[in-house]
């Protein structure tokens with residue numbers, strides 16, 4: 001039995017050096033040129049057939065096992081965020097206004113470590129591993145409206161050879177080092193973007209009777225939308241409906257002709273999503289009408305929910321049992337209302353998206369994802385690499 005954790009720990013310097021280098025040089029979605037260059041160089045040095053320029057800055061490499069078998073995709077996201085780093089770390093971002101505040105620098109380093117580990121274990125693999133280093137997970141979309149995962153699928157990442165299963169992970173600072181989240185079913189929420197435009201009739205603020213006020217209508221809409229989650233959704237099932245921006249009017253004495261609202265809807269289950277979307281539309285259109293206005297809705301799905309397949313999640317848990325026999329696995333679902341574009345891949349192939357606890361309160365490394373002081377305990381890196389490699393071997397043995 002391979003000691004995956006010992007192997008990953010032997011490679012710790014390699015993993016840490018890469019992670020810190022990526023951390024110092026963050027790149028936003030579809031701009032990960034430097035990152036992709038290093039990834040491709042490392043994969044080619046292992047002798048893996050490597051393709052670049054997929055979804056602009058994505059990299060894909062294929063590792064063929066000694067025996068025939070299924071194709072397992074391992075996905076690692078590579079992008080940073082438009083945040084000014086405030087960690088003060090020696091390896092802090094050198095680029096003003098950009099930061100790896102979600103841990104994707106760690107994911108890339110873990111991915112390259114896993115490639116190194118599995119490359120030495122070719123003989124144990126019945127099947128192939130497709131390493132996918134994916135750009136633009138954080139919500140940046142290209143001209144076609146696709147995020148990194150969507151664009152990579154569009155460019156055929158799930159074909160040639162055809163992918164049978166998929167795994168992905170996230171370093172998770174909401175939980176301490178040592179914690180592992182490997183659930184079955186819905187894990188991360190599906191997300192929608194919406195924009196509502198409420199049209200009234202502009203006029204003098206002192207003569208409201210000759211205007212139709214879209215600000216009042218918009219206010220009523222915002223209030224009434226709160227009833228959807230509170231009164232229409234099963235209290236045992238999670239849902240969020242947030243109005244996040246409201247824009248209308250310029251002058252203190254002018255009723256504007258229109259107001260724009262934007263926001264997001266998050267749900268896990270298709271039935272809940274359906275109820276929320278139906279009630280959303282009914283309330284917006286009819287509340288506007290009741291207030292003498294009209295409303296226009298622009299609704300776009302950002303990503304579906306991340307759903308783990310039970311048979312793959314079970315194999316990841318078996319692999320965990322081998323390397324971390326003492327660890328209690330958190331098998332709960334509904335893990336976060338945050339969204340994740342890996343959902344597009346898991347919609348097409350069965351897989352498992354798991355979470356590796358990375359916070360350490362004693363070291364002050366417990367700021368949450370997307371915070372300017374976000375940083376992880378790097379001891380989570382070899383744990384993540386060991387688990388990903390072991391899970392891959394468990395699936396392809």
Ligand SMILES: [Zn+2]
Nearest residue numbers: 102138369370
């Ligand atoms: Zn993020």
Ligand SMILES: [Zn+2]
Nearest residue numbers: 102103104170
């Ligand atoms: Zn992330």
